[in-house]
Amino acid sequence: MSVRELAKEQTPKQVRLGPVGWLRWGWRTLTSMKTALILLFLLALGSVPGSLVPQRGVDPDKVARLYEQSPALAAWYDRFQLFEVFTSTWFAAVYLLLFTSLIGCVIPRAATYARELRRKPPAAPKNLSRLPHFASFESDLGVERAAARLRGQRFRVVTGDGWVSAEKGYLRETGNLFFHVALLGILLAVGFGSLYGYRGNVLVVEGDGFANTVAAYDRFIPGSQVSAESLEPFSFQLTDFKVSYQVTGDKKGQALDYSAYLKVNDSPGAPARDYELKVNSPLEVDGTQLYLIGNGYAPVFKVTDGKGQVAYEGPVPCLIVQKSTQTAECAVKAPDAQPSQLGFLLRFLPTSVPLTDGTYTSAFPGALQPEVQLFGAYAGDLGMRSGKPQSVYEVVPSELKDKIKPVLMGTAATKPLAVGQSLELPNGAGKLEFTGVKEWITLQTAYDPGRMPALVSAATAVVAIALSLMIRRRRVFVRVKGDGTVDVGGLTRTEGSAAGFAEEFADIVKFLSAGEKDVR
Structure with missing residues (x-):
């Protein structure tokens, strides 16, 4: 066998996607976050001509005046449906694609969020000093007392043999999910208003x-x-x-x-x-x-x-x-x-x-x-x-x-x-x-019967995005050793929020190391 034949046999064959593969690729691309953001930007960009160019449904007199003053420009505006932006074919296409993309985003996120709600915090690592935040102190604090104190701080707590694992900040995912649901609600309200208004x-x-x-x-x-x-x-x-x-x-x-x-x-x-x-x-x-x-x-x-x-x-x-x-x-x-x-x-x-x-x-x-x-x-x-x-x-x-x-x-x-x-x-x-x-x-x-649902959805989106941006997902682990040493470690699951967690971690360590009278 020649070198050329051997190289030909070893060259990987290109796999063809086929119709089903292309459909799957198209759906994944359409429902990706990047595509949803691009479509949302296009929808906002497409609304700009509706503010700058007079609309037939709002001010037909200005449209008639534009035809008299600049008939060639008015003809081009009409050709691209700029006098009726919000009922135009291209605006409806962007709207429907965004609607489909959001549905494709919300359904998997809802399933993931449901699994996250049922998932318990993981067991505490054996060496807490390797975590980004670590503290150690001498105390007679036991596992049950540490778990009780963390529950009092609204942590979800799991205990084991000499360790406590706690987590909080689930509202971050809640805000993220509700933000997408609210955007979907706004689109549904607009569509309902256009049908029955x-x-x-x-x-x-x-x-x-x-x-x-x-x-x-x-x-x-x-x-x-x-x-x-x-x-x-x-x-x-x-x-x-x-x-x-x-x-x-x-x-x-x-x-x-x-x-x-x-x-x-x-x-x-x-x-x-x-x-x-x-x-x-x-x-x-x-x-x-x-x-x-x-x-x-x-x-x-x-x-x-x-x-x-x-x-x-x-x-x-x-x-x-x-x-x-x-x-x-x-x-x-x-x-x-x-x-x-x-x-x-x-x-x-x-x-x-x-x-x-x-x-x-x-x-x-x-x-x-x-x-x-x-x-x-x-x-x-x-x-x-x-x-x-x-x-x-x-x-x-x-x-x-x-x-x-x-x-x-x-x-x-x-x-x-x-x-x-x-x-x-x-x-x-x-x-x-x-x-x-x-x-x-x-x-x-x-x-417009969709006016109030759109208002409620918009308010929900504002609150949800605030929760998503302000709340950090964080974990705290406690290991109680036999010699009376208590190790506490912490980390955040939100990128870029480690600096903000340092002060909160110090307060948690202070609260755990405090005596029973100080806690009361």
Whole structure:
């Protein structure tokens, strides 16, 4: 046999895992602590865009504004589901993998912990001086008295022929296990809330009301187990909305406080009650919470068509384009106008002031001198009867530009209309009158049955991690010799806690060596 053949025979053959082996390897990798920490980090990292990028379920107005200001960037955000982070596919994948990983961690840990609870401390070593902590003293202390004193210090004690073995600090493993169980509880609570909870957004104008029904929402996001009958049947009317602003200093115009005054009916037929809704004081009705998340202006218009009939009259919510001054844009549509439908594109100025170049702007967010400025008046088919959805902030959809003709166009220098003033359209096409100003608020309704379980689980996790970090697992051994010498040894089972155990060990030795009267 040649050297090459001999080397070939002695070379170990590579063992192939096979399908079962790869599955076992994948499961062990997924359920390892390292993988769980990586997934937890990814979940936290994935939550960051949910705080930085406006979410459709929380602030749809900001999402619409981003589409107008940066359509290319908004398209990329939408492509990666950044407008709906917490319901996105990639966030759900990380969530489910973390859930599976935690289950795989908790079950073996629970079995190990159960075995540890039944396990007795080991017998004392013969030579205690080799332990990290050691002391020796002369005493008539016997095995039974030493065991009794250690039990009084909440040690788990086992005795033998001339020796005592004691251990304490089992709560460290308890804290570790409960921390993982609490994390699993948080994930379960979040999942339960997403199945049986719902969220919705609605815009309400002063003087209008709202009933908690699916049809009343501007945007409704139900869980998969939520039906129309699941909603609490409460209602309210927005009687007034007030905002206070800073009027002097460098922060002039900054909002100081928001208050929405509601008349709330907790159920059909229930008496109305007054409630002041504020940003940090949500309205709660049987577990359903109502949050104030935005506000703006809704100027009131009256549109008269070419035949002298009132084609539209009412408030029109405006989309804010400049937050610092509450400058906003409105679209007024009159689909019932004759002989042709009318549409108006307007800009609302809460405190209108003229500039030196002839244009107009708003100098303050409060409605001190409200005016509206016409940017365009259109006549033709607005497409509102086609059944296709349209933006309420857009007058002329791109696909209908050929069917609509401009009647009157304006610029930033067009003289605005004050309350009570009107504008006649050319050729008797109609008239637009600015009759008043109201305010609107946007509300988010949230029902999350997993909220309290998540809170309890989070509190449990905090307590559990504190136990895991603060408690040390330690052992104390005592050997009573025939010549009256008592040897005491100690060690810790927690890495890095030897220094902290030295003082406690000295106290234990002092307690064991004390006389019977001193102990009492």
